[in-house]
Amino acid sequence: MTNILVGLAALIVGGGGVYLLLMSVQKRTKQDALAEIELLKKNQLIEVKEKFIALKAEHEQQVQQRNSKIQEKENRLQQREMQLNQKQSELQRKSNETEALREIHEQQLSILEKKKSELDHLHRQAQEQLETISGLSAEQAREKLVEALKDEAKTNAMSYVNDIMEEAKMTANKEAKRVVINTIQRVATEVAIENSVTVFHIESDEIKGRIIGREGRNIRALEAATGVEIIVDDTPEAIVLSAFDPVRREIARLSLHQLVTDGRIHPARIEEVVNKVRKQVEEEIIEVGKRTTIDLGIHGLHPELIRLVGKMKYRSSYGQNLLQHSREVANLCATMASELGLNAKVAKRAGLLHDIGKVPDDEPELPHAILGMRLAEKYKEKPQVCNAIGSHHDEVEMESLIAPIVQVCDAISGARPGARREIVEAYIKRLKDLENLAAQYPGVVKTYAIQAGRELRVIVGADKIDDKETELLSFDIAKKIQDEMTYPGQVKITVIRETRAVSYAK
Numbered sequence: 001m002t003n004i005l006v007g008l009a010a011l012i013v014g015g016g017g018v019y020l021l022l023m024s025v026q027k028r029t030k031q032d033a034l035a036e037i038e039l040l041k042k043n044q045l046i047e048v049k050e051k052f053i054a055l056k057a058e059h060e061q062q063v064q065q066r067n068s069k070i071q072e073k074e075n076r077l078q079q080r081e082m083q084l085n086q087k088q089s090e091l092q093r094k095s096n097e098t099e100a101l102r103e104i105h106e107q108q109l110s111i112l113e114k115k116k117s118e119l120d121h122l123h124r125q126a127q128e129q130l131e132t133i134s135g136l137s138a139e140q141a142r143e144k145l146v147e148a149l150k151d152e153a154k155t156n157a158m159s160y161v162n163d164i165m166e167e168a169k170m171t172a173n174k175e176a177k178r179v180v181i182n183t184i185q186r187v188a189t190e191v192a193i194e195n196s197v198t199v200f201h202i203e204s205d206e207i208k209g210r211i212i213g214r215e216g217r218n219i220r221a222l223e224a225a226t227g228v229e230i231i232v233d234d235t236p237e238a239i240v241l242s243a244f245d246p247v248r249r250e251i252a253r254l255s256l257h258q259l260v261t262d263g264r265i266h267p268a269r270i271e272e273v274v275n276k277v278r279k280q281v282e283e284e285i286i287e288v289g290k291r292t293t294i295d296l297g298i299h300g301l302h303p304e305l306i307r308l309v310g311k312m313k314y315r316s317s318y319g320q321n322l323l324q325h326s327r328e329v330a331n332l333c334a335t336m337a338s339e340l341g342l343n344a345k346v347a348k349r350a351g352l353l354h355d356i357g358k359v360p361d362d363e364p365e366l367p368h369a370i371l372g373m374r375l376a377e378k379y380k381e382k383p384q385v386c387n388a389i390g391s392h393h394d395e396v397e398m399e400s401l402i403a404p405i406v407q408v409c410d411a412i413s414g415a416r417p418g419a420r421r422e423i424v425e426a427y428i429k430r431l432k433d434l435e436n437l438a439a440q441y442p443g444v445v446k447t448y449a450i451q452a453g454r455e456l457r458v459i460v461g462a463d464k465i466d467d468k469e470t471e472l473l474s475f476d477i478a479k480k481i482q483d484e485m486t487y488p489g490q491v492k493i494t495v496i497r498e499t500r501a502v503s504y505a506k
Contacts, residue, residue: 198241198249199426200256208232210265211239211256221267225274226252236486238426246314247285251277285310292323296330298349302379309352311359322359325413326352332409333402342401350388350406353381357389369393427453433485438477438493443469455492456481462499470495 131137202208212219212232219230227248231240239256243249254277259265262273286303289310293301301309312323333351334344357372366374373390388403390396392410434456435447443464448457458477460470474495481491 198253200239200241200253201426202237202239202260207260208239211260213265213267217267218265218270221270222252222255222274225271226255228252246316247281247311250314251281254281285313288313288323292327292352296327296348296352298330298345298352305353305356305375305379305381308356308359308375312355315359322355326355328413329354329406329409332412333405336405336409337402340401340405342405346382346384347388347402347405349381350385350402351409353385354389354392354406354410367393367395369395430485430487434481434487434491437480437484441473441477443473451492453487453491455494458493458495460495460497462497465497467497470497 127138130141210218211222211230213221219232222228223230226243227245228241228243228251230252231242233240241249241252241256243252251274255270255274258273258277259270262269286307287310289306289308292309293299293306309323309326312326313321315322330348330351333347337344337347353372353376355368355372356375357366357368357370360371360375369390369392373386373396376386376389384400384402387396387399388406391398391403392407394407398404398407431449431453434449434453438444438447438456438458443460444458445461446459448459449455450457456477458473460473465473474493477495478491478493481487481493
C-alpha cells in the first residue's frame with residue numbers, strides 16, 4: 001500500500017517536489033504504525049486482564065464449592081458422632097437394665113428352688129399321712145383309681161352305644177329307603193345308556209375320517225341306511241351307535257365292521273353292505289329262535305313267535321340279555337312246576353314267551369305284558385300261556401297256577417341288574433393296558449390296577465432297583481401314562497420296594 005501511495009504522490013506532484021512528498025508520507029506511515037502497535041498492546045493487556053479476572057473468579061468459585069462440601073462433610077460427621085454417642089449411652093443403659101434383671105432373675109430362681117424343696121417335703125409328708133390313713137401304698141391307690149375310671153368309662157360307653165343303637169333303629173327305615181332310591185337312580189342311568197348305545201371299537205382314529213367321508217357323505221349314507229345315529233367324537237378308538245332299536249344297532253355295528261375290514265367305504269358300498277347284513281341278521285334271528293326252542297324242548301311254536309324269540313337276543317332288560325333272561329325264566333318255571341305237580345312244559349313255554357311284548361315290530365303304546373299276551377293269542381297259544389304272559393306284572397287277573405309261577409321266576413331272574421357290556425369291555429381293556437404299560441419297565445415284578453383304574457400299584461424287585469430309582473420309575477410311568485393313554489381324572493402310581501428275609505426253623 002505504501003508503494004501505491006508513493007506512486008500516486010509522484011504522479012501528482014511530479015518533478016522536483018517528489019522527494020518532499022515521499023518523506024512526509026513515510027513519516028506519517030511510521031506514526032500510524034506506532035499508534036496501531038500501541039493500540040494493539042493496550043487491547044492485549046485488556047484481554048489478558050479480563051482473562052485473569054475470569055480465571056480468578058472461576059478459581060474462587062471452585063474454592064468456595066470445595067469449602068461448602070468440606071463444611072457439609074464436617075456437619076455429617078458431627079451428626080454421626082452425636083448419633084453414636086446416643087447409641088452408646090442407650091447400650092450402656094440397656095446393659096445396666098439387663099444386669100439388674102439378671103440379678104432379679106437369680107434371686108427369683110433361688111426363691112423358687114427353696115419353695116420347690118419345701119413343696120416336695122410337704123408332698124412327701126401328705127403322701128405318708130395318706131398311706132398311713134388308708135393303709136395303701138401310692139402305687140396301689142393309683143391302680144384302684146385306674147380301675148374305677150375304667151369301669152366308669154365302660155359304663156358311659158355302653159350307654160352311648162345303646163343311645164346310638166336306638167337312634168339307628170328309629171332312622172333305619174328312612175335311611176334304607178334313601179339307599180334304595182340312590183341305587184335305583186344309578187342303575188336306571190346305566191340301563192338307559194345300555195338300551196340305547198352300542199360302542200364300536202376301531203384300531204386307530206384314522207378310520208374315523210374314512211367313515212365320515214368327504215363332506216360327511218359316508219356317515220350320512222350309513223345313518224340313512226341303518227336308521228342309527230352315529231356319533232364320532234374325541235373318544236379314543238371308539239365310535240358310538242345310538243338308537244333305541246337293538247336290532248338296528250346290531251345291523252349298523254356289523255355293517256361298520258365289514259366296511260372297516262374291507263376298506264372300501266362309499267355310499268353305494270354302504271347301501272349294499274347294509275342290505276346284506278340286514279338279511280344276515282334276519283336269518284340269524286330265526287336261527288337263534290329255532291335253536292332256543294330246540295334246546296328248551298318246546299315244539300309247535302308259530303314261526304313268527306320263533307322270530308320274536310330270536311329277536312330277544314339283541315335286547316337287554318335291566319342289564320340282562322333278554323333271551324338269556326327268558327331262557328332262565330323258562331327253566332325256573334319248569335323246575336318249580338314240576339315241584340308243585342303242574343305241567344312243566346306249559347310252564348316252560350309261558351316262561352320263554354313272557355317278555356315277547358318287549359320285541360314287537362311296530363312298538364305300540366301298550367305295556368309289554370299286555371302286548372305279549374295279544375301276540376300269543378294272535379298266534380293261537382293256549383289260554384294258560386296267554387294269561388301267564390299278561391299277568392306276570394299284574395296287568396290282568398291271574399287265572400291259573402302257571403301265572404304266579406311265571407311272575408315269581410321272572411322276579412328271581414330279574415333281580416340281578418348287570419352292567420353295560422360294551423362299556424365294561426372298554427373299561428377292562430383300559431385296566432389291562434395300564435398294567436401292561438408299567439410291566440414293560442425293567443425291574444418290575446408285578447402290576448395291579450386298583451380303585452377302578454385310579455391307582456396303579458407297581459411291585460419292583462429289591463435286588464434290581466434301589467430306593468432312588470423307585471422315585472424315578474414312578475415319575476417315568478406317570479409321564480408315559482399321561483402321554484399315551486386316555487383316562488378320566490387322574491391315576492396315582494405307587495411303586496413298592498421291600499426286602500424280605502425268610503428262614504425256616506426245623
